[in-house]
Amino acid sequence: MTTPPSPQVAPANGRLGVLTVGLGAVASTLIAGVELTKRGLALPIGSLTQMGTIRLGKRTEDRSPLIKEFVPLAALEDIVWGAWDVYPDDAYVSASRAGVLESGKHIEAISDALREVRPMQAAFERKYARNLDGEHVKPISSKRGMLNAIREDINRFREEKQCDRLVMIWCASTEIFIEPGPAHMNIESFEKAIDANDETVSPCQLYAYAALLEGVPFNNGAPNLAVDAPVLRQLATDKGIPISGKDFKTGQTLMKTVLAPMLKARMLGLSGWYSTNILGNRDGEVLDAPENFKTKEESKLGVLEDILQPSKYPDLYGDVFHKVQINYYPPRGDNKEGWDNIDITGWLGYPMQIKVNFLCRDSILAAPLALDLVLFSDLAQRAGLGGIQEWLSFYYKSPQVAPGLYPEHDLFIQLTKLKNTLRWMMGEDQITHLGREYYEEM
Numbered sequence: 001m002t003t004p005p006s007p008q009v010a011p012a013n014g015r016l017g018v019l020t021v022g023l024g025a026v027a028s029t030l031i032a033g034v035e036l037t038k039r040g041l042a043l044p045i046g047s048l049t050q051m052g053t054i055r056l057g058k059r060t061e062d063r064s065p066l067i068k069e070f071v072p073l074a075a076l077e078d079i080v081w082g083a084w085d086v087y088p089d090d091a092y093v094s095a096s097r098a099g100v101l102e103s104g105k106h107i108e109a110i111s112d113a114l115r116e117v118r119p120m121q122a123a124f125e126r127k128y129a130r131n132l133d134g135e136h137v138k139p140i141s142s143k144r145g146m147l148n149a150i151r152e153d154i155n156r157f158r159e160e161k162q163c164d165r166l167v168m169i170w171c172a173s174t175e176i177f178i179e180p181g182p183a184h185m186n187i188e189s190f191e192k193a194i195d196a197n198d199e200t201v202s203p204c205q206l207y208a209y210a211a212l213l214e215g216v217p218f219n220n221g222a223p224n225l226a227v228d229a230p231v232l233r234q235l236a237t238d239k240g241i242p243i244s245g246k247d248f249k250t251g252q253t254l255m256k257t258v259l260a261p262m263l264k265a266r267m268l269g270l271s272g273w274y275s276t277n278i279l280g281n282r283d284g285e286v287l288d289a290p291e292n293f294k295t296k297e298e299s300k301l302g303v304l305e306d307i308l309q310p311s312k313y314p315d316l317y318g319d320v321f322h323k324v325q326i327n328y329y330p331p332r333g334d335n336k337e338g339w340d341n342i343d344i345t346g347w348l349g350y351p352m353q354i355k356v357n358f359l360c361r362d363s364i365l366a367a368p369l370a371l372d373l374v375l376f377s378d379l380a381q382r383a384g385l386g387g388i389q390e391w392l393s394f395y396y397k398s399p400q401v402a403p404g405l406y407p408e409h410d411l412f413i414q415l416t417k418l419k420n421t422l423r424w425m426m427g428e429d430q431i432t433h434l435g436r437e438y439y440e441e442m
C-alpha cells in the first residue's frame with residue numbers, strides 16, 4: 001500500500017475562535033486552564049499538544065521536538081472564547097459553581113478573562129436533557145429557527161471577535177439516546193425533518209449542522225448523536241470540514257482501553273468486568289435520567305467487545321459479563337470515584353482478579369482533551385483534511401470511523417496513529433517499530 005502524498009499545511013495565522021457548546025464544568029476548566037497557562041500560572045498537564053514530544057527518524061538521530069513546535073498549531077495566545085449555555089453564568093461564575101478549581105489560586109487570578117466569556121442563549125429543548133431547568137434559551141420553538149439562530153451566532157461571533165478561523169466543540173450535557181434513522185440519511189431527509197420538527201433531530205445535531213454549513217470543524221465530547229450520522233458525515237466530507245467524536249475518554253474507559261489490550265496481548269481470559277462509579281456534578285445529575293444514561297452506557301459498553309474480538313477468541317472472551325453503572329452522588333461533586341472488578345483467567349483456566357479504584361477529577365481529565373481536539377481539528381482544517389478524523393480516536397470512548405470499519409480502542413495504537421498522522425502531514429517517515437536497520441548496520 002502506498003502512502004498518499006503529504007498535504008500542504010497552511011500556517012496558523014491570526015485568531016482562532018473556540019466555540020464551546022455548554023459552559024459547564026469541562027468548558028470552564030478548559031478556558032481557565034488555557035488562561036492560566038498563557039500567564040505562566042499553571043502547567044497544561046494532560047495535554048499532548050502542549051507537553052508531548054514526537055520522535056522523528058531513527059532512534060539514533062535524537063530528534064524529538066515538542067509536538068507544538070513540529071506542527072503549526074494555533075498558539076494559546078491566539079485563542080478567543082465563545083460559548084452557548086442554558087444558564088446565563090459567565091465562565092467565572094460557572095467555574096466557581098463547578099467547584100473543580102481552587103478559587104484563590106486558579107479562578108481569581110484570571111477573573112477578568114473568565115468574566116469576558118458570557119454564553120449566548122442556548123438552542124435547547126428540555127425533552128433532550130430533562131434534568132436541566134435553565135432559562136437562558138433561545139425564544140424559538142422551531143428547529144429551523146434554532147438552526148438559523150445558531151448560524152447567526154457563529155457569524156456574529158466571527159465578525160465581532162475578528163476571528164480568522166473557528167472550531168466548535170460540544171461540551172454540553174449528554175442528550176437522550178437517539179439512533180440514526182430515516183431523518184439522518186441525506187440532506188433532503190434531514191432538511192425535511194428539520195422543517196417538520198422531527199424529534200430525532202436534537203439540538204446537538206442542529207449545532208453540528210450549523211457548524212458544517214458555516215465551514216467550522218465540529219468535535220463531540222459527549223456520547224449523543226451528532227456528526228456520526230450519514231447526512232453530516234457526508235456533508236463534512238463534501239465540504240472538506242474535519243469532524244470527530246465521540247465522548248471524551250477520561251476515567252474508567254481510559255483505564256479499560258489500557259488494561260484490556262494488555263489482557264489480550266498476553267492471551268489472558270476474561271469472564272467479567274464490573275465497573276461502577278459515583279459522580280456528583282451536573283453531568284452526573286443529567287445522567288441520572290435513564291434516557292440520558294442509556295446514551296452513555298452504549299458508548300461505554302462497546303469498548304471491550306471491540307478490543308477483545310470475542311469471535312476470534314471464543315475460548316478467552318466468548319462469555320464476558322460486562323456491567324457499567326454511574327450513580328449520582330452529590331457530595332463528591334466533580335471528583336468521581338470509580339471501582340472496577342475484573343475477573344480474569346490464566347494458564348489452564350485458573351481464576352484471578354484485578355481491582356482498580358480510580359479517584360479522579362472528571363473535568364481535570366477532560367479539559368486537556370478538549371484543548372487538544374480544538375487545536376488538532378483546526379490543524380486538520382488547514383491541512384485540507386475533511387470528514388472523519390480517525391487519528392483523533394485517542395481522545396474518545398466511541399471513536400468515529402468510516403462505515404464498515406471497527407474502531408481502534410487500544411490507547412497506544414491510537415497514539416501511534418495520531419503521531420504517524422502528524423509525521424505524514426509534515427513529510428516525515430512513518431515509524432513502524434520494525435527496527436531492522438539498527439542490526440543491519442552493526
Ligand SMILES: NC(=O)c1ccc[n+]([C@@H]2O[C@H](COP(=O)([O-])OP(=O)(O)OC[C@H]3O[C@@H](n4cnc5c(N)ncnc54)[C@H](O)[C@@H]3O)[C@@H](O)[C@H]2O)c1
Binds near residue numbers: 173204
Ligand atoms: N468530564 C469528563 O470526564 C467527561 C468525559 C466524557 C464526556 N463528558 C461529557 O462532557 C459533557 C460536559 O460535561 P460537564 O461535566 O462539563 O457537564 P456540565 O453539566 O457541567 O456542563 C454542561 C453544560 O451544558 C449546558 N447545556 C446543556 N444543553 C445545552 C444546549 N443544548 N446548548 C447549550 N448548552 C447546553 C448545561 O446547561 C451545562 O451548563 C457532558 O455531556 C459529559 O457527559 C465529560
